[in-house]
Amino acid sequence: MFSGMYKVAGGARSEQDRQVHIARNLASAQLPGYRREFQAALAAENGGKTRTDHRSGQVQPTGRPLDFAINGDSFFTVEDKEGNQLLTRNGRFFMSPDRRLVTSENLPVLGVGGPIQVPADIDVEQLVLDQNGALVAMTPQGILPIATLQVMTPEKVDALQRISANYYREGEADLQAGDPREIVQRSIEQSNVSPLLEMSSMIESMREFETAYKMVNMTNDILRKQTEI
Amino acid sequence: MNEALRIAASGMESQQLLSNVIANNMANVNTNGYKRSVVHFQDMLYRTLGTPGAPTNTSQSPVGIQLGTGVRTVAVSKDFSQGDLQSSTADLDVAIEGSGFFEVALPDGTSAFTRTGNFHLTATGEVVTADGYAVIGFPAISIQATATDIAADGTVAATINGVSTQQGRISLVRFPNPEGLESIGRNLYTQTEASGAAARAMPGQNGLGQISHHYLEASNVQIVNEMVDLIAAQRAYELISKSIRTADEMLKIANNMH
Numbered sequence: 001m002f003s004g005m006y007k008v009a010g011g012a013r014s015e016q017d018r019q020v021h022i023a024r025n026l027a028s029a030q031l032p033g034y035r036r037e038f039q040a041a042l043a044a045e046n047g048g049k050t051r052t053d054h055r056s057g058q059v060q061p062t063g064r065p066l067d068f069a070i071n072g073d074s075f076f077t078v079e080d081k082e083g084n085q086l087l088t089r090n091g092r093f094f095m096s097p098d099r100r101l102v103t104s105e106n107l108p109v110l111g112v113g114g115p116i117q118v119p120a121d122i123d124v125e126q127l128v129l130d131q132n133g134a135l136v137a138m139t140p141q142g143i144l145p146i147a148t149l150q151v152m153t154p155e156k157v158d159a160l161q162r163i164s165a166n167y168y169r170e171g172e173a174d175l176q177a178g179d180p181r182e183i184v185q186r187s188i189e190q191s192n193v194s195p196l197l198e199m200s201s202m203i204e205s206m207r208e209f210e211t212a213y214k215m216v217n218m219t220n221d222i223l224r225k226q227t228e229i
Numbered sequence: 230m231n232e233a234l235r236i237a238a239s240g241m242e243s244q245q246l247l248s249n250v251i252a253n254n255m256a257n258v259n260t261n262g263y264k265r266s267v268v269h270f271q272d273m274l275y276r277t278l279g280t281p282g283a284p285t286n287t288s289q290s291p292v293g294i295q296l297g298t299g300v301r302t303v304a305v306s307k308d309f310s311q312g313d314l315q316s317s318t319a320d321l322d323v324a325i326e327g328s329g330f331f332e333v334a335l336p337d338g339t340s341a342f343t344r345t346g347n348f349h350l351t352a353t354g355e356v357v358t359a360d361g362y363a364v365i366g367f368p369a370i371s372i373q374a375t376a377t378d379i380a381a382d383g384t385v386a387a388t389i390n391g392v393s394t395q396q397g398r399i400s401l402v403r404f405p406n407p408e409g410l411e412s413i414g415r416n417l418y419t420q421t422e423a424s425g426a427a428a429r430a431m432p433g434q435n436g437l438g439q440i441s442h443h444y445l446e447a448s449n450v451q452i453v454n455e456m457v458d459l460i461a462a463q464r465a466y467e468l469i470s471k472s473i474r475t476a477d478e479m480l481k482i483a484n485n486m487h
Contacts, residue, residue, distance in 0.1 A: 016479065019476055023240070023472045094304075095405075097423045123405050213482050
């Protein structure tokens with residue numbers, strides 16, 4: 001008798017988690033490269049776990065020289081404060097005061113040989129990608145190679161360990177070197193959040209939650225009746 | 230559940246700031262030399278990535294990055310793309326076609342930089358901005374001049390008693406990373422570590438733009454784009470607020486359990 005009550009209460013609890021995912025998706029809808037998270041159905045494999053929808057967002061041209069997007073399944077690589085490699089699809093980069101390419105969280109962006117350092121006399125406007133996807137500077141004196149942005153393709157994208165809205169750890173995903181020619185400059189990948197989808201799951205989840213609580217109340221009523229006998 | 234409320238609140242706050250920035254851009258659609266502001270969002274980390282008191286680039290983080298889950302606005306930078314050139318009749322109206330800035334001397338002795346080229350002449354022949362700040366790198370013009378001509382390469386010629394005489398040449402400055410300039414209002418910017426050091430050169434040289442005399446650079450705000458962004462920000466705000474309402478409703482149901 002009691003177990004039935006705990007079952008429905010557990011269902012209600014998972015609907016609350018679902019609301020957290022929806023709130024996060026809606027709040028992050030304007031983060032470049034953000035990928036929506038959702039809760040896998042309880043019956044499915046890894047049921048109830050948080051999953052990431054790894055479909056690519058639309059690539060939108062911005063004209064900003066330090067905006068990059070990837071046309072493919074690769075990820076940009078950055079280094080966190082402990083020196084670990086993290087993956088991200090957010091290619092909105094900035095120039096730090098010490099002339100390194102960094103993310104908005106101030107994490108250095110990794111090139112093929114380590115963090116990308118831009119010489120002090122190079123203008124941001126001069127940076128372009130050549131036909132091999134390498135970042136070069138078009139100076140009046142000629143073309144100066146800077147670095148190649150390191151992109152990695154996970155063999156098993158679903159095995160990536162998500163550590164924040166836009167950062168992933170390798171986990172069991174088995175990273176392979178990606179193709180830098182897939183990088184596009186002066187563009188940004190929009191998040192893949194669909195407001196329509198989020199709204200409908202918000203309403204659905206809310207109603208399921210309501211139903212679950214009605215069932216708790218009903219079970220409770222039955223128990224009360226039984227104790228009155 | 231409280232987490233959903235907090236995340237939604239962070240999202241609403243970001244959309245609010247985005248709307249403010251868009252409103253400011255729209256208000257400056259007719260301000261000469263105005264550069265539109267762009268909002269950048271930062272990821273808020275779900276789990277501990279920073280510890281309280283850890284030194285960040287500019288300061289020490291007062292709290293650890295552990296609780297935050299949502300988005301926050303990290304920076305508002307300027308988009309220094311070229312604005313349209315509008316013709317004008319004033320003799321000291323100049324626009325830069327391409328990259329570069331005019332340097333102006335602030336009253337405290339430091340320098341600021343601007344793209345707004347509606348200059349004026351003082352009684353002593355000095356060229357100043359509309360606010361009265363002296364323009365560095367702009368040659369003084371004889372007050373007897375009846376007309377002023379400025380060539381694309383910055384050469385200034387004044388007509389005195391019907392004879393055209395050269396007064397000197399305008400020089401401009403450029404920055405390796407203009408996005409890193411600090412906006413101090415009135416279309417003035419100051420140099421920071423992020424912008425890099427100012428490099429002075431003549432117009433048309435070293436990647437600098439050329440001078441267009443009798444033109445002013447209009448604001449680079451595209452009103453249609455701003456309108457679309459504003460609508461998107463408003464709708465996003467609305468959507469996120471629905472998420473708060475839903476979370477609230479669910480708490481209400483839970484409270485009514487009997």
